[in-house]
Amino acid sequence: MIAGRASVVDGDTIEIHGERIRFNGVDAPESSQLCLNAKGQKYRCGSISAKALDDFLSKSSPTTCEFVERDRYGRFVGNCYRADGSSVQEWLVANGLALDWVRYSGGAYAQLQLNAREQNFGLWSGTFENPWDWRANKRAPAVSAPLAELPTQGGGGCKIKGNVNAKGERIFHVPGQAHYERTRISENEGEPWFCRVGEAVDAGWRPAAR
Numbered sequence: 001m002i003a004g005r006a007s008v009v010d011g012d013t014i015e016i017h018g019e020r021i022r023f024n025g026v027d028a029p030e031s032s033q034l035c036l037n038a039k040g041q042k043y044r045c046g047s048i049s050a051k052a053l054d055d056f057l058s059k060s061s062p063t064t065c066e067f068v069e070r071d072r073y074g075r076f077v078g079n080c081y082r083a084d085g086s087s088v089q090e091w092l093v094a095n096g097l098a099l100d101w102v103r104y105s106g107g108a109y110a111q112l113q114l115n116a117r118e119q120n121f122g123l124w125s126g127t128f129e130n131p132w133d134w135r136a137n138k139r140a141p142a143v144s145a146p147l148a149e150l151p152t153q154g155g156g157g158c159k160i161k162g163n164v165n166a167k168g169e170r171i172f173h174v175p176g177q178a179h180y181e182r183t184r185i186s187e188n189e190g191e192p193w194f195c196r197v198g199e200a201v202d203a204g205w206r207p208a209a210r
Contacts, residue, residue, distance in 0.1 A: 001064065001065065001066050001067060002016050002017065002019055002021070002064070002065050002067070002076070002078075003016070003062045003063065003064040003065070004016040004017050004062050004063070005061055005062055005063070006057050006061070006062075006063040006080075008050050008053050008054040008057065009050075010028065010030065010031045010046065010049075010050050011028025011029060011031075011046060011049030011050045011052075011053055011092070011097060011098055012026055012027060012028040012049075012092070012098055014053075014057070014063065014065075014080070016063065016065065019076055020075060020076065020190075021065050021075075021076045021077075021078050021080065022071070022075050022076065022077050022078075023077075023078070023079075023080060023088060023089050023092070023098075024068045024077050024078055024079050024089065024104065024105070025079075025089060025100070025101055025104045025105025025106075025108055025109065026089045026092055026093055026098040026099065026100060026101055026105065026109065027098060027099050027101040027130070027131045027132055028046065028049045028050075028053075028092060028097060028098035028099070028131060029045040029046035029049055029123070029128065029131050029134070030046045030131060030134060030135065030204070031044075031046040031047055031050060032044075032046060033045055033046040033128075033129075033131065033134050035123060035126055035127065035128035035129075036126045036127045036128070037125060037126040038120075038125050038126050039126075040126075045123060045128060048097070048122075049092070049097040049098060049122075052095070052097050053088075053092065053097065056082070056088070056091060057082060057088070059082075060082035060083045060084040060086065061082070061083055062083055063080055063081070063082060063083070063088070064080065064081050064083075065078035065079065065080040065081075066078050066079045066080075066081075071203075072199075073192055073203050074190070074192070089109065090109065090112055093109040093112045093113050093116065094112045094115065094116055094121075095116065095121050095122050096116040096117075096120075096121035096122020096123045096124045096125070097122045097123070099113065099123075099130060099131065100112070100113045101132070132202070135201050135202065135204070136198070136201055136202070158193040158194055158195035159174070159175055159193070159195075160172050160173070160174050160193065160194035160195065160196070160197065160199075160200055161173045161174075161180065161183050161185050161191075161193065161194075162185060162191050162192045162193065162194060162200060162203075162205055163183050163185055163191055163208075164190065164191055169206070170203075170204060170205040170206065171205060171206055171207070171208050172194060172197075172200040172205045172206070172207055172208065173208045174197065174207070174208075177208055177210060178210045179208060179210065
């Protein structure tokens with residue numbers, strides 16, 4: 001368990017005492033993701049979710065997160081609550097700011113999501129792409145198909161380098177790209193090796209431009 005003042009990273013991730021925490025069982029739009037509102041106009045739904053989360057948490061601090069597991073990338077995955085006992089995940093889904101990620105929740109938030117959808121809350125007031133599909137469809141095409149099927153070899157059995165740049169952006173490099181050879185990663189600082197492009201995309205990393 002960890003408790004403290006939460007800094008919002010995005011709509012489903014916070015940081016407490018330097019520990020990055022991914023909410024268990026829900027998935028919010030990515031920070032750069034665009035959705036369509038009821039009038040068919042584009043808006044930054046990911047940024048909206050993150051801002052709403054920040055406002056919600058600031059009204060009842062500290063935030064407490066109960067440890068569930070560490071995912072394969074070493075991230076803390078947990079169930080989080082405000083000081084008043086309100087479930088952060090339930091609030092996000094109930095207000096249409098995040099989706100019930102059945103793959104990991106087992107459908108724990110299905111009823112809340114149905115209610116939000118029926119009342120056109122948040123994302124449900126317009127149209128959107130599931131965050132997990134957006135990550136795969138928006139980012140993966142930047143890497144050629146042959147590279148997406150790279151065999152597992154190299155450091156730790158994998159060859160794709162996860163690098164955090166000076167702006168804090170999480171970028172992955174594959175063999176053959178211009179900056180691959182000179183890119184140095186530090187696993188101790190949260191820069192992992194990936195075996196497949198899909199793994200990097202699912203973990204929230206984007207491909208390098210070159």
